[in-house]
Amino acid sequence: MSVGGVDARTPGLRAHVVVAREHFAVDVEVEVAAGETIAVMGPSGAGKSTLLQALAGLEPLTAGEITIEGRVVDRAAAPRVQTPPMNRGIVLLSQEPRLFPHLSVRENVAFGPRAAGVDTRSARDSADELLVRVGLPGAGDRMPRELSGGEGQRVAVARALAASPRAVLLDEPLVALDPETAGEIRRMLHDQLAGVTTIAVTHDAADAIALAERLFIVEAGRVTQSGPVREVLAAPASGFVASIAGVNRVVGAADGGALRVGDVRLCSADAAAPARAAAAGTPLAAVFRPDAVRLVTADTADAWRSRIIRLEATLAGIRVHTELCQVDVSLSDAEGLAPGDEVHLCIDPADVRFVAVD
Structure with missing residues (x-):
């Protein structure tokens, strides 16, 4: 090698x-x-x-x-x-x-x-x-x-x-x-x-x-x-590299300039993203920070549903581990959340970067 x-x-x-x-x-x-x-x-x-x-x-x-x-x-x-x-x-x-x-x-x-x-x-x-x-x-x-x-x-x-x-x-x-x-x-x-x-x-x-x-x-x-x-x-x-870098890495496939994984469609404002996502079905990974993801209401545009797997205390608050990604929230925003709950999540395309998957 x-x-x-x-x-x-x-x-x-x-x-x-x-x-x-x-x-x-x-x-x-x-x-x-x-x-x-x-x-x-x-x-x-x-x-x-x-x-x-x-x-x-x-x-x-x-x-x-x-x-x-x-x-x-x-x-x-x-x-x-x-x-x-x-x-x-x-x-x-x-x-x-x-x-x-x-x-x-x-x-x-x-x-x-x-x-x-x-x-x-x-x-x-x-x-x-x-x-x-x-x-x-x-x-x-x-x-x-x-x-x-x-x-x-x-x-x-x-x-x-x-x-x-x-x-x-x-x-x-x-x-x-x-x-x-x-x-x-x-x-x-x-x-x-x-x-x-x-x-x-x-x-x-x-x-x-x-x-x-x-x-x-x-x-x-x-x-x-x-x-x-x-x-x-x-x-x-x-x-593993995503974990040491402290970011989410969600793997999916190119879909009309975005990344699709199951029912979730993620977009990126990265200028290189459309070129990387041009060929439909091309494997891609979306990289973004846990603190860039927001808990939102069900009627929020571009929100997706996910289920909570576990909650982890951090220095800044609570890290919510969901089926798709990790989300950092404050103690007050985490109040009432529990494993098994369904939540709605959203992220600004400016906070998403697409990288190729070998």
Whole structure:
């Protein structure tokens, strides 16, 4: 599978990873230019962590090849190449910092350079400089047990950078942090990984937007969508992408410049919509925000009927899940609503965008 979209810049990481799993095979091609950061998102169990484990050399390839800066570090076919993890120039950062508990913060950061033959004083001086860069000046003498979760992740980043990696792999490093700390670490990662070839697996669209230039969606072991982050989120090709982008994605068929799904006919004011909807029966998806949909009376023009499946409390009010789409309403507007109720809904065509369905 070709993902494309990368220009002819200096080669960074190029990989075709095939790993056989119990229920399906992970089969992903990815190319990251030198100094570029890409994000990878997908449902739980889709193969994202397997991809990173294979790139890091912790999961054997069933087929495929991995190249770092033009050097083959893993190849399943003959002549077989299987470079040990410590010699690949790839650092994997996971949800846990995994610091050496018996070493000080400074010695944790200096460990990689010292193991590579750098003299002790130079390695320690460099470690102190890196600790300043990640926001922990003067923390060198502390022990890992004395650090908060956010501080531990900062040290882990400093230790990774100390090894002068050819590529950095992030496996949801912010998932265990509170929102405020996660925001601080996200900004630090953006600053410190600038110019470092990076693949960031995340479950949060905010991470993808803040850290990455491009976004790859992996579902059931395959790349189902890729491109610039905001473009992917604006035109979701699956229900999963729509969910992380926080929008509705209603799939139907073109019908005279509109989209029809059952008895519902949706229109769009998007200038490109008529062209996309020109051929009757062409599969289309309508994308729109839950807060753009309105609860209306039965006699409202262009309203459609739908049944409530469930109600979900949100920070702003209530999200009404109906058979067709999700609707955000205030607490007062939701008063008296219950699962099973029939409601009438309406949306302004200016709030609807049509996207092609592959």
